[in-house]
Amino acid sequence: MQRTTQPVDIERIQTFMAVRRAARPARRAAFSLALPLVAFLLVAFVAPILYLLVTAVDNPETQSVLPRTLAALEGWDGTSTPDEPVFAALAADLKQAKEDSTAALVGKRLNYEIPGMRSKMLAASRMAAGLETGPYREKFLEQGGIWADPATWAVIQRNGAGLTPYYLMTAVDLKQAPTGGIERVAPDQAIFLPVLGRTLLVAGMVTALTLILGYPVAYVLTIAPKTIAAVMMLMVLLPLWTSLLVRTTAWVVLLQSDGVINSVLMALHLTTEKIQLIFTRVGTVTAMTHIQLPFTILPIYSVMRAIQPTQLRAARSLGAGPTSAFWRIYAPQTLPGVVAGCLMTFILSLGYYITPALVGGPQDQMVSNFIAVYINRDLNWGLAAALGVVLLLVTLAIYGLFLRLVGADKIKLG
Amino acid sequence: MWLPSYATPSERLSRILVVGFAVAVLLFLIAPLFIIVPLSFSKDPFFTLPVREYSLRWYEDLFGNPRWFNAMVNSAVAAVLTTILATTLGTLAALGIARPDFPYRRAIMALLISPMIVPIVIVAVGSYLFFGQFGLTNTRAGLVFAHTALATPFVVITVTATLSTYDTNLTRAAHSLGASGLSAFFRVTLPNILPGMVSGAIFAFATSFDEVVVALFLTAAEQRTLPVQMFSGIRDQINPTIMAAATMLLTLSILLFVALALLTRKKTR
Numbered sequence: 001m002q003r004t005t006q007p008v009d010i011e012r013i014q015t016f017m018a019v020r021r022a023a024r025p026a027r028r029a030a031f032s033l034a035l036p037l038v039a040f041l042l043v044a045f046v047a048p049i050l051y052l053l054v055t056a057v058d059n060p061e062t063q064s065v066l067p068r069t070l071a072a073l074e075g076w077d078g079t080s081t082p083d084e085p086v087f088a089a090l091a092a093d094l095k096q097a098k099e100d101s102t103a104a105l106v107g108k109r110l111n112y113e114i115p116g117m118r119s120k121m122l123a124a125s126r127m128a129a130g131l132e133t134g135p136y137r138e139k140f141l142e143q144g145g146i147w148a149d150p151a152t153w154a155v156i157q158r159n160g161a162g163l164t165p166y167y168l169m170t171a172v173d174l175k176q177a178p179t180g181g182i183e184r185v186a187p188d189q190a191i192f193l194p195v196l197g198r199t200l201l202v203a204g205m206v207t208a209l210t211l212i213l214g215y216p217v218a219y220v221l222t223i224a225p226k227t228i229a230a231v232m233m234l235m236v237l238l239p240l241w242t243s244l245l246v247r248t249t250a251w252v253v254l255l256q257s258d259g260v261i262n263s264v265l266m267a268l269h270l271t272t273e274k275i276q277l278i279f280t281r282v283g284t285v286t287a288m289t290h291i292q293l294p295f296t297i298l299p300i301y302s303v304m305r306a307i308q309p310t311q312l313r314a315a316r317s318l319g320a321g322p323t324s325a326f327w328r329i330y331a332p333q334t335l336p337g338v339v340a341g342c343l344m345t346f347i348l349s350l351g352y353y354i355t356p357a358l359v360g361g362p363q364d365q366m367v368s369n370f371i372a373v374y375i376n377r378d379l380n381w382g383l384a385a386a387l388g389v390v391l392l393l394v395t396l397a398i399y400g401l402f403l404r405l406v407g408a409d410k411i412k413l414g
Numbered sequence: 415m416w417l418p419s420y421a422t423p424s425e426r427l428s429r430i431l432v433v434g435f436a437v438a439v440l441l442f443l444i445a446p447l448f449i450i451v452p453l454s455f456s457k458d459p460f461f462t463l464p465v466r467e468y469s470l471r472w473y474e475d476l477f478g479n480p481r482w483f484n485a486m487v488n489s490a491v492a493a494v495l496t497t498i499l500a501t502t503l504g505t506l507a508a509l510g511i512a513r514p515d516f517p518y519r520r521a522i523m524a525l526l527i528s529p530m531i532v533p534i535v536i537v538a539v540g541s542y543l544f545f546g547q548f549g550l551t552n553t554r555a556g557l558v559f560a561h562t563a564l565a566t567p568f569v570v571i572t573v574t575a576t577l578s579t580y581d582t583n584l585t586r587a588a589h590s591l592g593a594s595g596l597s598a599f600f601r602v603t604l605p606n607i608l609p610g611m612v613s614g615a616i617f618a619f620a621t622s623f624d625e626v627v628v629a630l631f632l633t634a635a636e637q638r639t640l641p642v643q644m645f646s647g648i649r650d651q652i653n654p655t656i657m658a659a660a661t662m663l664l665t666l667s668i669l670l671f672v673a674l675a676l677l678t679r680k681k682t683r
Contacts, residue, residue: 026515033510048540220436243624351533368535
């Protein structure tokens with residue numbers, strides 16, 4: 001049987017190949033139109049993100065400043081204080097480092113893993129610059145116990161590698177034990193998983209609130225008379241068009257202690273004292289909900305608009321009550337819009353930076369804000385990049401879900 | 415047509431509640447935007463309503479203070495350059511995507527749309543680190559490149575949407591009547607897709623003009639844009655000049671919005 005069908009199959013494949021070959025110039029022509037944008041995005045958008053990923057694992061400092069030390073450490077047993085040759089190599093490296101003023105560089109890098117290492121490294125480099133001959137071992141040990149500790153040397157040796165998992169592990173509150181195993185940091189030192197959790201929580205709250213507030217709006221948009229619906233649509237689209245910064249500014253003004261909301265509440269005698277609204281979670285979530293509402297409303301509306309009202313009438317005529325007709329006939333059909341709107345809002349909420357920075361307090365800062373702080377204030381690019389990787393992975397996972405459930409070509413504007 | 419004729423009294427009540435709720439949400443959406451307008455005309459440097467005395471002093475500061483004025487000029491220049499670049503690249507890509515033979519459509523569409531999805535801080539930090547390698551940080555070119563990447567998805571989406579209603583037979587007809595490829599494009603295709611292109615251009619302009627985070631990382635004092643100036647102002651000490659700037663941005667958004675509305679209405683007519 002199989003043998004008799006085989007020639008037919010080959011023929012089919014050949015036909016298929018021929019069709020593909022014939023279509024190739026058209027495919028190429030179509031693609032060549034998109035090529036400039038694809039190339040541009042690869043350079044101006046994808047490459048910066050890849051560079052960020054590389055920065056998260058890049059580890060050049062120890063290798064470039066302490067090459068002799070690393071070479072001398074190759075024969076080290078890993079459990080005792082190293083012998084004279086290692087210290088001699090370290091002295092030579094640090095002498096060079098003092099000349100090139102690179103001791104601070106490696107000091108800062110090792111300081112992430114050994115607290116206090118930066119000043120020790122600087123002090124050692126000053127000392128090494130003054131030493132002419134050995135023995136070096138005692139001189140270093142006189143500087144402090146840190147040089148006698150095998151753990152110090154284990155960290156130096158480990159950072160001889162050009163790539164490091166350190167930043168990525170720190171970004172998810174893991175650390176490498178001196179023995180090499182991976183362990184959780186102490187609960188009171190865990191910073192970044194709680195921040196990620198907070199980011200997800202705030203995004204979830206905002207998504208839920210936009211759905212609760214937006215669903216009825218989308219519904220009323222579909223039943224209102226045409227002109228009223230147009231005005232209502234305008235009220236949904238105009239905020240979408242207004243700059244995010246303007247909307248955040250409005251909330252900063254509204255939420256001030258001496259701001260509009262407090263003065264209205266006081267005038268109405270609803271409160272006698274000023275309520276703290278700005279720099280709080282409530283303020284942040286309110287402002288974000290306001291900004292994200294149109295993103296949730298529009299996809300739901302576009303799905304609702306396509307649902308035939310006669311279906312509800314049919315359900316009612318078949319004996320369903322209003323509640324059951326709504327939940328069993330109407331609501332399930334709006335689900336695609338709800339999924340699209342909620343996923344969109346959730347994805348966008350994860351990346352908020354401006355609003356938490358201006359409206360939120362220290363406890364409302366999201367992953368994005370921490371990334372900015374590590375770039376601008378702490379100059380710890382590796383950790384900022386690693387946090388970026390975590391945020392990007394979470395976002396892309398949900399974007400992947402969005403593409404599966406909704407599709408990129410369904411993204412519409414207005 | 416608010417209610418079907420068979421509605422029960424309880425249904426009428428719930429309908430009234432739903433409509434009332436929706437109206438309240440719409441007011442919540444729109445009211446905060448316009449709170450800043452009266453405050454920008456207030457004579458007092460604090461933010462309470464009602465305004466006791468009106469004045470234009472904050473607008474005088476906005477246009478008279480070189481720091482604010484330069485920021486406005488910088489924003490306008492960056493936005494215009496971004497619009498030109500993004501509209502050109504985005505329209506070409508959309509023309510390709512709209513062809514039936516376009517290969518790997520799903521994957522490439524996902525790539526082209528991704529600048530809308532990736533958290534803005536990641537774009538900002540990535541560009542800051544990567545562009546720094548080529549001396550593009552603190553330059554206008556770097557800012558325009560990053561803004562163009564952010565703006566192109568809007569152009570791709572709007573032009574693709576217009577092309578979906580464009581009859582490709584028109585291009586074929588033009589070819590059969592002897593028009594060359596370019597001439598057929600400029601005299602037949604382009605006039606037909608122009609509304610979509612202009613919509614995309616408006617989106618691109620607004621994207622660049624309003625963008626804060628990338629500009630925050632990629633600009634120094636010299637290229638500082640209006641939103642960056644506002645952002646640092648709010649962080650340090652919020653003052654009513656920021657309200658004046660916000661009112662200007664709001665006015666611009668409304669103008670662009672109206673332009674877009676007129677454009678899409680013309681298309682559907």
